[in-house]
Amino acid sequence: MKRKVLNFLAVSLCLSWGISMPAVAQDPAKIWLRQGPNKLMDTPVVMEQMDIARDLAGDDPYFLTTQRLQCNDIDDTYTIVGPPGFNGSFTGAPPAWKEVPAVPTQVFDNVYYVGGMEVGGWLIDTGDGYIMLDSSYDYGVEEILLPNMEKLGLDPAQVKYIMITHGSIGRGGGDHAGGVKYFNETYGTKIVLSGPEWAKSDQTSIDHDDVIVPTDGQTLTLGDTTVTMVNTPRSVGGGGLSYFIPVKIKGKQHLWATYGNTGINSPLANIEVYLASMEKWFTYLDNLEPDIAISSHPFVDGSLDRMALIRECNDRSGNKNKWKGHGGWQNQECQRNPFLIGKEGARRYFEIMDQCAYVRYMREAAGISNTGLACLNGLDADGNCLPLP
Ligand SMILES: [Zn+2]
Numbered sequence: 337m338k339r340k341v342l343n344f345l346a347v348s349l350c351l352s353w354g355i356s357m358p359a360v361a362q363d364p365a366k367i368w369l370r371q372g373p374n375k376l377m378d379t380p381v382v383m384e385q386m387d388i389a390r391d392l393a394g395d396d397p398y399f400l401t402t403q404r405l406q407c408n409d410i411d412d413t414y415t416i417v418g419p420p421g422f423n424g425s426f427t428g429a430p431p432a433w434k435e436v437p438a439v440p441t442q443v444f445d446n447v448y449y450v451g452g453m454e455v456g457g458w459l460i461d462t463g464d465g466y467i468m469l470d471s472s473y474d475y476g477v478e479e480i481l482l483p484n485m486e487k488l489g490l491d492p493a494q495v496k497y498i499m500i501t502h503g504s505i506g507r508g509g510g511d512h513a514g515g516v517k518y519f520n521e522t523y524g525t526k527i528v529l530s531g532p533e534w535a536k537s538d539q540t541s542i543d544h545d546d547v548i549v550p551t552d553g554q555t556l557t558l559g560d561t562t563v564t565m566v567n568t569p570r571s572v573g574g575g576g577l578s579y580f581i582p583v584k585i586k587g588k589q590h591l592w593a594t595y596g597n598t599g600i601n602s603p604l605a606n607i608e609v610y611l612a613s614m615e616k617w618f619t620y621l622d623n624l625e626p627d628i629a630i631s632s633h634p635f636v637d638g639s640l641d642r643m644a645l646i647r648e649c650n651d652r653s654g655n656k657n658k659w660k661g662h663g664g665w666q667n668q669e670c671q672r673n674p675f676l677i678g679k680e681g682a683r684r685y686f687e688i689m690d691q692c693a694y695v696r697y698m699r700e701a702a703g704i705s706n707t708g709l710a711c712l713n714g715l716d717a718d719g720n721c722l723p724l725p
Contacts, residue, residue, distance in 0.1 A: 376708040389691040398638035406692035440484035441643040445584040450484035455511050456632045462559025465496035471515025500529040501596040501632040502576045506538025533575035568613035570597035571606035593626035598633045600696045607697040614690040629685040642674040
């Protein structure tokens with residue numbers, strides 16, 4: 337049954353993540369979703385696809401977070417809000433909105449989180465220096481990455497590579513490439529990014545010999561770590577690089593997959609590229625079978641909550657900031673690293689990403705905005721969205 341349009345909410349179409357609401361001071365890991373009275377304009381076809389995404393998420397709180405955000409599933413129960421001070425768009429320059437540090441955390445034996453609450457920042461210890469996965473906004477070096485590394489006793493001079501999921505170098509715009517200039521100039525760190533992102537970068541700001549633009553399936557080895565890279569563009573002419581990274585948990589080898597893009601953006605042609613990238617990604621997933629899946633934006637998959645749980649469990653064992661698993665891991669929830677979701681779980685996470693891209697595709701094809709709260713082409717006499725011209 338088609339939902340009746342009771343009120344037409346004017347929502348800016350430029351928003352990738354949802355509608356702008358005043359942020360409320362509360363547990364920072366919980367601020368991304370909150371209840372709100374929204375009336376969606378979704379058609380039965382869209383709702384049918386949304387239900388498939390909801391079924392994939394099941395009752396897993398982390399999967400549900402991903403499903404709600406990626407699908408913009410802001411029904412009568414949920415709406416989406418951002419971090420403190422969020423003004424409806426992550427692209428607004430400071431001080432309109434500014435990224436804040438997350439609590440730095442050792443997540444796996446050889447992996448540390450040193451990033452922010454909105455954009456990821458990870459360090460993989462390879463035994464022969466660090467690989468940094470994503471590097472925040474430009475101001476994030478001084479305000480997030482370096483202080484967080486210092487808190488965990490990690491030496492910035494050991495960052496040999498920065499791998500970028502998305503975002504271009506320089507020009508002050510990238511949300512994941514802000515640390516490139518500092519680390520490259522200070523420590524000679526080499527940079528890995530996708531071809532389209534490199535094409536959009538300020539190429540005068542870095543020695544081209546320090547830049548690696550990989551082909552699909554190309555690997556990069558540092559120390560004991562070999563990373564596999566796959567190009568997964570998000571839009572027509574857009575970039576995005578996805579990674580498979582071997583990690584250790586309590587000495588055992590696991591495989592972490594992180595996808596190069598998060599936001600799904602108009603118009604339809606862009607979402608078609610996004611869906612094609614997901615399709616390619618699944619061929620790699622089914623071949624390499626990762627058992628860990630983590631978003632490049634930590635609020636999208638409950639990563640902030642999971643890190644809080646790791647810290648809490650470590651504190652209970654009296655083993656602060658060290659994920660070793662020795663001692664006091666008596667509680668059920670502390671028996672297993674919360675990021676270790678198994679091969680089926682990792683595949684299901686990406687199925688949610690894929691299905692949500694399809695929901696957004698169907699929404700837009702039906703003439704509905706990506707939030708589901710506005711018509712792109714006006715209303716008909718019955719109050720339903722007119723299809724796209
Ligand atoms: Zn991003």
